[in-house]
Amino acid sequence: MSTTAHEVPQALTVDGFRTRRSFGFGNLSKSATIIIVAMLAAEGIIGVRMPLSLLVTVPLTLAFGVLAASRRHGMSALSYYVALISWRRARRHGVTTYRRLLLPQPYALDLPGVGAASTLIKVADPTSGTAVGVVHGRDTDLMSVTTLLAPGGSLMAPTSTVRGAVRTWGDVLAGMSTDEQIKGASVTVQITPGAGEALADDVKKRVDPSAPQLAKSTITELVGTTPRATASVAAWMTVTVDPNATVNPPTDLADKVGEALRVVDSLDLSGTGTDVHRRCTDVDVRRLVRSAYDPSVFHEHPDRFVDLSWGECGPVAADDGWTAFAHDGAVSVSYVLQEMPRRVIPYSVLLPLLSPGRFQRRITLSYKVLDPEQGEAVLEREISNAENRADATAQVKGRAKYSQKADFERANKAAAAAAQGAQVVDWTLTATATATRPEDLDAARQDLERAVKATRGIRLRPAYGAQGPAFATGLPVGYNPLVS
Numbered sequence: 001m002s003t004t005a006h007e008v009p010q011a012l013t014v015d016g017f018r019t020r021r022s023f024g025f026g027n028l029s030k031s032a033t034i035i036i037v038a039m040l041a042a043e044g045i046i047g048v049r050m051p052l053s054l055l056v057t058v059p060l061t062l063a064f065g066v067l068a069a070s071r072r073h074g075m076s077a078l079s080y081y082v083a084l085i086s087w088r089r090a091r092r093h094g095v096t097t098y099r100r101l102l103l104p105q106p107y108a109l110d111l112p113g114v115g116a117a118s119t120l121i122k123v124a125d126p127t128s129g130t131a132v133g134v135v136h137g138r139d140t141d142l143m144s145v146t147t148l149l150a151p152g153g154s155l156m157a158p159t160s161t162v163r164g165a166v167r168t169w170g171d172v173l174a175g176m177s178t179d180e181q182i183k184g185a186s187v188t189v190q191i192t193p194g195a196g197e198a199l200a201d202d203v204k205k206r207v208d209p210s211a212p213q214l215a216k217s218t219i220t221e222l223v224g225t226t227p228r229a230t231a232s233v234a235a236w237m238t239v240t241v242d243p244n245a246t247v248n249p250p251t252d253l254a255d256k257v258g259e260a261l262r263v264v265d266s267l268d269l270s271g272t273g274t275d276v277h278r279r280c281t282d283v284d285v286r287r288l289v290r291s292a293y294d295p296s297v298f299h300e301h302p303d304r305f306v307d308l309s310w311g312e313c314g315p316v317a318a319d320d321g322w323t324a325f326a327h328d329g330a331v332s333v334s335y336v337l338q339e340m341p342r343r344v345i346p347y348s349v350l351l352p353l354l355s356p357g358r359f360q361r362r363i364t365l366s367y368k369v370l371d372p373e374q375g376e377a378v379l380e381r382e383i384s385n386a387e388n389r390a391d392a393t394a395q396v397k398g399r400a401k402y403s404q405k406a407d408f409e410r411a412n413k414a415a416a417a418a419a420q421g422a423q424v425v426d427w428t429l430t431a432t433a434t435a436t437r438p439e440d441l442d443a444a445r446q447d448l449e450r451a452v453k454a455t456r457g458i459r460l461r462p463a464y465g466a467q468g469p470a471f472a473t474g475l476p477v478g479y480n481p482l483v484s
Helices: 030-049 051-069 077-092 159-177 197-206 213-225 253-265 282-293 372-397 402-419 438-454 467-473
Strands: 097-099 118-124 131-137 143-151 182-193 231-241 274-279 317-320 325-327 330-339 360-369 425-435 459-462
Touching: 030 051, 051 077, 118 253, 118 282, 131 253, 131 282, 143 253, 143 282, 159 360, 231 253, 317 467, 325 467, 330 438, 330 467, 372 402, 425 438, 425 467
Parallel strands: none
Antiparallel strands: 097 317, 118 131, 131 143, 143 231, 143 274, 182 231, 182 360, 317 325, 325 330, 330 425, 330 459, 360 425
């Protein structure tokens, strides 16, 4: 059967995903192995003089080892329970609850959680003369610049066009890897279901008064019978820049902002399958942040956000729960990447997550591109770890697990690709679903889980005890989970 140039390019596939794994005994990580060995050594020294102490210390060491080796929700059981205890302790001290208060000291109206140290700066872009909103991290001195994007669909595009877009995006990542000032980037797509008003208004403007009556009645009936098929799609890219990572670091804030804009302007996104709409103005940033915390203002006119202070863009009240984040009457649930498929996957694997659902959904890909030397060192270390794990299992059981052999092959394949010029990228995926009514939380969670299952391979898990930071990951508040 012959194919056409405009057939959906199902043959386009990607692979090479691999989770970093340190070398430890059995299922233990490197740090857990070192701790257990140190504990056993200390017990041996103390047990020589106080043998009875072993009745207490040995069971504790065994319990620690069992928890560190066991898995729960894609992480070690030890990490899970430590996070649970820490979250309960924070809730007991009221740290997980935020209430906006007007206090006399500076920065009293900060954003909650990871956005507390950020501030919004309005500057004039010297190249275009328009206003640009730059988020400054007061604790890290990093600058974040957000660009509004207009993504184009690729399912109906020719295979050559899609391949070119993927190749160009790889070139963009390669440019990031050689620029010491770019610390990370994130791309967010937000899908907000509509009630049909936007579609009706758009069609009303486009209807030709001289069109045949049959055509006008048909399009009117179509708009009236499919109101829930509409959705507002917003996409943006946030780049985190360190303006001080240069030979002559800027001395004042204005120069730092100018340096950050210069670095971001050097990134060329043309040919990546998306169009650059414009740099986010300070009003755009306020609108994105405020409408995320309060979805009821999503369709408000931009003038509504002009006079908002940066602290007022956040929630009036918020509660960071173990598996949910409540904010201004709405409630959100966020999931984070647990594991990518170990098989080859189609390029459109994220399509179910990016399709409209019953609730607002925000999907964020966070990147940290390693420079070539650092990437090579990481891959060589991963090859050694994979080989050592297979050898240790073979010595104990007589043969290595097939999964360990396959992991070793994937590590070698990644190193070979990097040697030929491919980029080594640390990345993660965050998905957030928001319900405007607390009673719809379970439905929103189910809607998101169904979308994840529809990807047929990508595994996500709830952001246990970190719902607030996961919620803020996709917002232009200067937070990137991969940038320390």
